[in-house]
Amino acid sequence: MPRVQRSADVTWEGNVARGSGAISAATGAFDSLPYSLASRVEQPDGKTSPEELLAAAHAACYAMSLASELTGAGSPPEHLAVHATVTLGQVEDGSHRIVASELLARARVKEVDGQTLDRLAQSASEGCPFTKLIEASAQVTVNATLEGDTDGD
Amino acid sequence: MATDRRAEVTWHGDLMSGSGRIDSVTSGAIGGLDVDWLARSEDAGSKTSPEELIAAAHASCFSMALSNGLAQAGHPADELKTSATVTFQAGEGITKIALTVTGKVPGMDDGAFQEAAETAKENCPVSKALAGVPDVSLTARLES
Numbered sequence: 001m002p003r004v005q006r007s008a009d010v011t012w013e014g015n016v017a018r019g020s021g022a023i024s025a026a027t028g029a030f031d032s033l034p035y036s037l038a039s040r041v042e043q044p045d046g047k048t049s050p051e052e053l054l055a056a057a058h059a060a061c062y063a064m065s066l067a068s069e070l071t072g073a074g075s076p077p078e079h080l081a082v083h084a085t086v087t088l089g090q091v092e093d094g095s096h097r098i099v100a101s102e103l104l105a106r107a108r109v110k111e112v113d114g115q116t117l118d119r120l121a122q123s124a125s126e127g128c129p130f131t132k133l134i135e136a137s138a139q140v141t142v143n144a145t146l147e148g149d150t151d152g153d
Numbered sequence: 154m155a156t157d158r159r160a161e162v163t164w165h166g167d168l169m170s171g172s173g174r175i176d177s178v179t180s181g182a183i184g185g186l187d188v189d190w191l192a193r194s195e196d197a198g199s200k201t202s203p204e205e206l207i208a209a210a211h212a213s214c215f216s217m218a219l220s221n222g223l224a225q226a227g228h229p230a231d232e233l234k235t236s237a238t239v240t241f242q243a244g245e246g247i248t249k250i251a252l253t254v255t256g257k258v259p260g261m262d263d264g265a266f267q268e269a270a271e272t273a274k275e276n277c278p279v280s281k282a283l284a285g286v287p288d289v290s291l292t293a294r295l296e297s
Contacts, residue, residue, distance in 0.1 A: 011232060
């Protein structure tokens, strides 16, 4: 398989407490997104943060992995909705650490029962390269429900 | 204090021919971004991918950590320009991240800047979360 590279550029001006930065994707998919310490650890106020971008990366990575698992099991999904929540926590020494990434998936898929979906949802997390990486720092949890089910989220 | 940031993605169909969209995030700063496997693993076109978002997260986290380190060393930066390039090998995962930073930092010598950049690379929360990447490189340069 080919090796692919993806890049992003950031400019930052000033110190951490009062400075601010701008984040751009090399593809142009997003450009000059402002961010600051306040948007990262307090109220986002319309601004993104490194952890929000990781949440988007994890949700997108996981959605592809779950689509692959379901397809492999003979049931390509009609529709998947994935929510990822990344938590930046403060640890004992006062420094910040990414402590959790929580994945919630809802699947509209034929001929798959809840138990099978649970199994595939776990495999999909293990198969998503980002899960493997972030587990160095964060606890990754996965919950999947069939669309139309009343239990769970 | 813990801070949560959430993103929502929808996907239709199988991996190879299906497609997805990053619909929304907590802040509302991004939304409606299309993603698919071909754009992720071959030619991106103008579509983002998990790896591009990781590059953006790492570059932004590193820049904040470095600005903090420089200010604590008594040399706040006028400007830092950082780029991160994430290398993805399908079937293998993320094999490399290359960080490059150019700084305008009044009164700072190159040795101290290199040291501050290395510390930011080691300690920013995204670096720690990505500690499993086999190769994370750093090129730091002072601009006068």
